[in-house]
Amino acid sequence: MILDELELSWKGKESLAGKVALVTGASSGIGASIARKLAKRGAYVAVLARRQERLDELIRDLHQEELYEVMAIPADIQKAEDVQQAVHAILEHWGRLDIIVANAGFGYRSPLAEVDLERWEELYKTNVHGLVLTLKYGLQPMREQAKGDVVIVSSIAAKEVVAGGGLYSATKYGVSAIASALRLETSTQGIRVTAIHPGAVATEFSQVAGYPEQEIRAFASSVLPLHPDDVAEAALYALEQPEHVNIPELTIMPSRQVQRFK
Ligand SMILES: NC(=O)c1ccc[n+]([C@@H]2O[C@H](COP(=O)([O-])OP(=O)(O)OC[C@H]3O[C@@H](n4cnc5c(N)ncnc54)[C@H](OP(=O)(O)O)[C@@H]3O)[C@@H](O)[C@H]2O)c1
Incomplete structure (x- = not known):
């Protein structure tokens, strides 16, 4: 039988x-x-963001758990040179790059007629252009290794638009389009791609997006948002699949959340 031949x-x-x-x-x-x-599973992890003190804190915590193969990379993903140097630092230190988790991003809500153009530019440069830079530089070593995993954190906003959320959705629709195209381009090169679409998650996201505090509280108590660990477990589920299995997309929602803001 043919299936037996494939072992x-x-x-x-x-x-x-x-x-x-x-x-x-x-x-x-x-x-x-x-x-x-990832660090607890024994991976060597480079953590990248702009706030160095936060990264240092995370590294200190991991050291306390005797996890020493971790590296802080203070960098801005809007800047090509920062991302290029980050990948260079990883290759210098560990000699390879097996997993990219492209997660950096933020939210913005505004009626289109009242858009703050500077904020929009910042949003696009982070959520879309920053992802493109991460992939441009991060994929090179993976292509040479003919092996790698890319997890891209998109959003339920890539599937559903709400009034005032058009610009954030525009970036996340873009993120999901990039993830889909990437999978088509790399599936035969040993590189797996997973896009994750979370619903509401209890992080600093809502504050950074500038949502009114009262609204954050009311929304959180009605939907009971996901814990960031819930999304992290979903990411690890995809990464821990055997080599021949790919999870192209994962949507993860709070049980009570049926729509983006409801
Ligand atoms: N929370 C939610 O409800 C939710 C739902 C769906 C999708 N998401 C997506 O999940 C991802 C993570 O968000 P989160 O909820 O964990 O929010 P968060 O706690 O605010 O984390 C956002 C992270 O992105 C980093 N970041 C922002 N701009 C950056 C830049 N220019 N360069 C480097 N790092 C940058 C921030 O670090 P620094 O400020 O230190 O740079 C921070 O570490 C985002 O892509 C978001 O769109 C969130």
Whole structure:
């Protein structure tokens, strides 16, 4: 039988021990949680964000757990030279790059007629252009290795638009389009791509996006948002699949949340 000739068998979870990972937006929230979990699974982890003190704090915590193969990279993903240097530093230190978690990003809400153009530019440069830079420089070593994993943190906002959320959605629709195209381009090169679409997650996201505090409280108490570890577990689920298995997309929602703001 043809299937027997292929000698298919279930090989169990892929080990993350010794794999080298870059996590962008790791100074808080989902990125910090993914970085911690990767380190605990034995991966070598470079944590990238702009706030160095937060990265240092994370590294100190990991050291206390006797996890020493971790590196802080203070960098701004809007800047090509920062991202290029980050990848260079990882290759200098560990000699390879196996996992990219492209997570850095932020939210913005405004009616289109009242858009703050500077904020919009910042949003696009972070959520879309920053992702493009992360992939441009991060994929090079993976292509040479003919092996790698890319996890891209998109959003439920890439699937659903709400009034006032058009610009954030525009960036996340873009992020998901990039993830889909990347999978088409790299699936035969040993590089797996997973896009994660979380609903509401309890992180600094809402404050950074400038949502009124009362609204954050009311929304959180009605939907009971995800913990960042919930999303991190989803990311690790994809990364730990055996080599021949890819999870192209994962949507993860609070059980009570049926729509983006409801
Ligand atoms: N929380 C939610 O409800 C939710 C839902 C769906 C999707 N998401 C997505 O999840 C991702 C992570 O967000 P989060 O919820 O964990 O929010 P968060 O706690 O605010 O984390 C955002 C991270 O992105 C980093 N970042 C922002 N701009 C950056 C830049 N220019 N260069 C480097 N790092 C930058 C921040 O670090 P620095 O400020 O130190 O640079 C921070 O580490 C984002 O892409 C967001 O769109 C969040």
